[in-house]
Amino acid sequence: MEVLLLVLRNLLARPVRSLLTLLGVLVATGSMVLFLSFGEGLRRALFQELSRVGPAIQVVPEGTEGFGLGGFPEITPGALKALEEAGQALGVRAVVPVLFLARGGFDPASSFLFQGLPQGVAPDLLYPGVKAQAGRLRPSEKGAVVGGKVARRSGLALGSPLRLSPRVALRVEGILEETGGLADNLLFVPLAAIQEVLGTRNYSAVLVALNPGQQAEAVARALERAVPGVKAQTTGEVMRFAERALRISDLVRFGISLVALVVGGLLVANTVMMSVYERVREFGVMRALGARRGFVFRLVVLESLLLSLLGGVLGLGLGALASGAINLYTLDQVGLALSAVTGRLALFALGVALGLGLLAGLLPAHHASRIPVVEALGRV
């Protein structure tokens, strides 16, 4: 404790330099936290969404990855029929073909994502728990049921017209309650309407809902065997695939933030080294009084660690603030919190900051502990 006080006093004795170094570490850690928070946010949002999707299996054309929003419609009516027959034989609850249509540009406020549903299917089969706040839950042949957020954002009300193409127009028949999920941003329309717009009779994917007690993996493999040219993916498989992809992107983002971290580390090393040079006599006095080399070594390393830890904690706070600000924007625009500062990210950031401090302090500490006492005291 007393040694820590000694370190703290020394840092406070040179306030401007200590503050500037602290800022360097703060910015480095803050930017790293922010970069990595996107991975954590995406991971959380994705897993939350996937866990909300009702059907446990998605069947997509072979060679593609599932649970995306669309893809080229390649599943033919013949393949759907075969899947329905196989599903019936396996005793599944429902086999639901889906088709997506995206309209608009890059701006989320002017973008619309339509999900086609077969006649008679309501959105709550695919997104359990969604409820209509106004109108009906199941769209008719000429109607649409829209998510709460998209309705609010685009000023849609019951009876509002929706033009999918110059030849296909629908009216809003129902508005869903906002649940904070993907359904908030979708417009559910008859599947036939999207097929007409796209000029196809195909589907982008087929969702398979299971009965209680059925094993998703086993049913998926059975469907693949029964219908050639399709891939049946379970939610678990998609989660594993997404985790792999997110890990790679985490590494890339960590690599980018490493530049800032190295600069922060060099700042700490520079500050501590300067401090060591200025305090050579002080260390000499301590050694003359009876301090062992290890005591001086620890003193210098502690100084470096303290600077890094303080910078790390403040950087973590800054990163969390920035992440919160980004979430305010993305929640408003797309209804998803795309950034998250999780416990493990906080621990990782503090670990990196401490590691940085340790590395930055080793050389100055080694130098300080090895200065001959006679030289340090100027007694040569």
Place this chain on the structure above:
Amino acid sequence: MTLRAENLTKRYRQGEKEVVALQGFTYAFPKGATAVVGPSGSGKTTLLNLLAGFDLPTEGGVYLGETPLHALSEDERARVRLKHMGFVFQQWNLIPTLTALENVALPLLLAGWPRGKRLRRAAELLERVGLAHRLHHPPSRLSGGEQQRVALARALALDPEVLFADEPTGNLDAESREQVAALLLEEGRGRTLVLVTHDPELAQRAERVLYLKGGRLLRETPRAVGS
């Protein structure tokens, strides 16, 4: 515990030239004050460096009791210094970021004393050197004489058997010089006090005076060398 130097020799290389800083110094320091005097370059500082274990001799050895200081590692010598030696330097050498009290408590911290006991002992020592009213002042707010008294209190923290003082009054005005000299000689009683000084008045107040010249011990007063 007697401090003993046997055939102590220190040679330095200065480029191509070899400099003999101390040559064949042999002496057993008895209890009480021993002043070491001599002109600049006579080897006084080198002698103190070797006696305190700050540096190692080229030949010969230093013994504290039966412990051969010259044969110990740097950390072991530091441990011997901590347990048995105290130092007063010409430049005071107080830690600028610590208060007078904390400076005095520093050797006690190194020795692992608990905080409360440390601070009580440090306050007691500062009172002994007349600085009870300056406990929480940093060195920058103390006069030269006061800083030297803090340094003396620090040197006495672990009640060492051997006390080294290197030009302890060198940077002080007349009044402070007298105060520090009186305190030092008083505290030196019952211990081995090695006093390196240019100040003839201070040297005369020691019980023995060693004269060094050209790295050699010329004579000892009041007794003759070797007697």
